[in-house]
Amino acid sequence: MAETLIAARHVWSGGALLADREITLRDGRVTALAPRGTAVADVEAFLASVPFTDLQVNGGGGVMVNSDPSPAGLRAVAAAHRRLGTGDILPTVITDRPEVAEAAAAAVLAGWGETGILGLHIEGPHLAPARRGTHEAAFLRPLDRRSVELVERLRGAGVPVMITLAPERADPGLLRALVACGAVVSAGHSSATAEEARAAFARGVGCVTHLFNAMDPMGSRAPGLLGAAILEPVACGLICDGIHVSWDMLRLALAARPPGARSFAVSDAMATVGGPDSFMLYGRRIALAEGRLINAEGALAGAHLDLRGSLANLCRHVGLPLGEALAMVTDMPRAVMGLAPRRIAPGMEAGDLVLLDRDFALMPLPA
Structure with missing residues (x-):
């Protein structure tokens, strides 16, 4: 199945606010979180966050x-x-x-x-x-x-x-x-x-x-x-x-x-x-x-x-x-509640990603 690439100006994961990152999805799951590269993204988001x-x-x-x-x-x-x-x-x-x-x-x-x-x-x-x-x-x-x-x-x-x-x-x-x-x-x-x-x-x-x-x-x-x-x-x-x-x-x-x-x-x-x-x-x-x-x-x-x-x-x-x-x-x-922060990491379900635009409106994941 083809990969989906999401580029985000900000990423919130594990209690850290990261700048200019890309998230790779395959088969409904995150496979990578890395610094923004040169590839053309399928989605450009202002913020990608844990739920x-x-x-x-x-x-x-x-x-x-x-x-x-x-x-x-x-x-x-x-x-x-x-x-x-x-x-x-x-x-x-x-x-x-x-x-x-x-x-x-x-x-x-x-x-x-x-x-x-x-x-x-x-x-x-x-x-x-x-x-x-x-x-x-x-x-x-x-x-x-x-x-x-x-x-x-x-x-x-x-x-x-x-x-x-x-x-x-x-x-x-x-x-x-x-x-x-x-x-x-x-x-x-x-x-x-x-x-x-x-x-x-x-x-x-x-x-x-x-x-x-x-x-x-x-x-x-x-x-x-x-x-x-x-x-x-x-x-x-x-x-x-x-x-x-x-x-x-x-x-x-x-x-x-x-x-x-x-x-x-x-x-x-x-x-x-x-x-x-x-x-x-x-x-x-x-x-x-x-x-x-x-x-x-x-x-x-x-x-x-x-x-x-x-x-x-x-x-x-x-x-x-x-x-x-x-x-x-x-x-x-x-x-x-005694719970650890959630992280965007390989294996995370794509449906758990929260993508927002600059107006804090929800953005859908690509089909």
Whole structure:
């Protein structure tokens, strides 16, 4: 079979931004990555990258994880994001009946590692009522043994797990059990004070879910979870759509973070990403209006965003250098979950390559 040659002004692989490279494909796989030569390329790309990694994906392709927590449902969500450049996801099951999270866990166990599904993100139901956002109030409850045992079961099978909870709603003993089994425990949907947040970080809470959103705003005398998270070396996820957080606030937060602190982009994507412009959640319609997902009360209800768009926004609107922005959609989220960076190397499936033009639009591989 004939070879395909891709020339790229930039290549992102293994945490390095390389200039002027060419990638050779044969039989649907990468066979070589080398400095640009003199051969005429079949494709000229601005950027060739490893696929993106998203740790907070509520849905995609018209499917919500909560509505269809089955292997087929998770495959449909993963496929929708793969078409948009995100090759690895943590399907995210939000606050619901315990049986829904348990079904999602069973689905992940059935399809883990086969379809770009890295593990499971359990967001809720152990959240602060005052900061629940679109999560259904009737299902909220403090952290309990049932949830801990579910996470322990997944971790016992080697499945990566992130669990978002309000640390002030978590019994310290149960919180220690989550940390001890190797789950990534993330603070979110919380009214925690800065003192409560720091105490939680000391107990092993190592991440913060969608920084700024669903937490108390900072005040001059009350920094809260938000202020503590920015200043501490915990990992922080950010929704980079300019709607959930303004560009100025993103710049401020990223500039204020300690050296080496992991800041990463999440989509918080709902079923509209790669799907129709509305969906049902808790029996109520969520619809896309002028780029925002709005519930019946007019409140934000998740994001209509993917990580390719997040990358573009971080470069265009936040002003990050390309390499820093790329790390936030690839290597940083993987590091949070204890995973190594992905590399463009011989044997990689051609379908895992992400090609973008100068406007950060996806470019198709040649047939």
